[in-house]
Amino acid sequence: MKPYVIVVCHQKGGVAKTTTVSALGAFLAASEHPTLLIDLDPSANLTAGLGLIRQVKKSAADGLLGKEPLANLHQPTGIPGLDIIPSGPDISAAYQLMATRPQSETVLRNSLEQQELPHEFVIIDCPPAMAAITTASLAAADLAIIPTQCEYFAIQAIGSTFNYIRQVRSEYNPQLSYKVLVTMFDLRGKLHIQLYEKLQEYYGEALFDTIIGFDSKLRSSQIAGQPISVFASKTRAAEQYRNLAQEIVAYVHKRRIPRPD
Ligand SMILES: Nc1ncnc2c1ncn2[C@@H]1O[C@H](COP(=O)(O)OP(=O)(O)O)[C@@H](O)[C@H]1O
Numbered sequence: 001m002k003p004y005v006i007v008v009c010h011q012k013g014g015v016a017k018t019t020t021v022s023a024l025g026a027f028l029a030a031s032e033h034p035t036l037l038i039d040l041d042p043s044a045n046l047t048a049g050l051g052l053i054r055q056v057k058k059s060a061a062d063g064l065l066g067k068e069p070l071a072n073l074h075q076p077t078g079i080p081g082l083d084i085i086p087s088g089p090d091i092s093a094a095y096q097l098m099a100t101r102p103q104s105e106t107v108l109r110n111s112l113e114q115q116e117l118p119h120e121f122v123i124i125d126c127p128p129a130m131a132a133i134t135t136a137s138l139a140a141a142d143l144a145i146i147p148t149q150c151e152y153f154a155i156q157a158i159g160s161t162f163n164y165i166r167q168v169r170s171e172y173n174p175q176l177s178y179k180v181l182v183t184m185f186d187l188r189g190k191l192h193i194q195l196y197e198k199l200q201e202y203y204g205e206a207l208f209d210t211i212i213g214f215d216s217k218l219r220s221s222q223i224a225g226q227p228i229s230v231f232a233s234k235t236r237a238a239e240q241y242r243n244l245a246q247e248i249v250a251y252v253h254k255r256r257i258p259r260p261d
């Protein structure tokens with residue numbers, strides 16, 4: 001069966017895209033769901049945050065251009081059940097080449113559909129831009145996760161990210177669904193709570209029940225080159241990302257099994 005493909009995207013940087021990919025992937029893998037991460041950000045934060053920057057064998061660049069099957073590009077992260085196709089210095093050149101090639105938006109989707117990968121989930125980390133690479137990722141995805149802080153400007157930026165997703169959906173991928181994830185939440189912050197209520201009113205079911213609080217251990221785990229599940233598995237953020245993984249597994253299960261009605 002084709003893996004379930006999740007893309008984590010937002011046109012803003014610093015909203016916890018990479019952190020979410022790493023933590024979610026690690027907790028899915030830990031709960032017996034083999035997962036492949038794909039780092040498509042030229043800044044390679046995901047690859048670095050898993051301590052792999054010096055061990056990159058092949059990057060995602062050749063996969064984006066359809067030159068090499070994805071099955072030849074992934075490498076283990078050292079965490080059981082979790083593999084990665086890392087980012088590398090050749091990703092930026094691949095972006096530029098993509099722009100000159102016809103139908104480059106669907107190369108990634110075709111690769112994911114045509115190849116037998118041993119993974120149940122694929123999670124793609126995108127750069128903070130709604131450009132060719134994000135289009136190609138969204139065209140290949142089942143679910144887009146948009147992480148956001150409960151800050152006015154971050155919430156404002158969701159609007160244009162949504163417009164972009166809707167456009168990709170109508171052009172390439174009518175099955176694409178999306179969900180908003182609140183991150184770096186301060187439970188004692190009145191403004192955060194007020195803005196969260198607004199998000200609930202506006203997005204309803206498209207908002208994850210799980211909320212990720214502010215936890216500086218997440219930052220420390222990236223510096224240590226480990227996902228939070230390994231670095232500090234008992235912290236609040238670890239617990240919340242574990243819950244998010246469970247929420248996603250339940251969500252996918254509901255959508256993949258046809259209902260009797
Ligand atoms: N819940 C959180 N609490 C505290 N810091 C966080 C949290 N999530 C992410 N961060 C930190 O915020 C910064 C930006 O996160 P990152 O995942 O790199 O964002 P993006 O990929 O969207 O640019 C990083 O230093 C990360 O460690």
Ligand SMILES: [Mg+2]
Nearest residue numbers: 017018041045
């Ligand atoms: Mg990032």
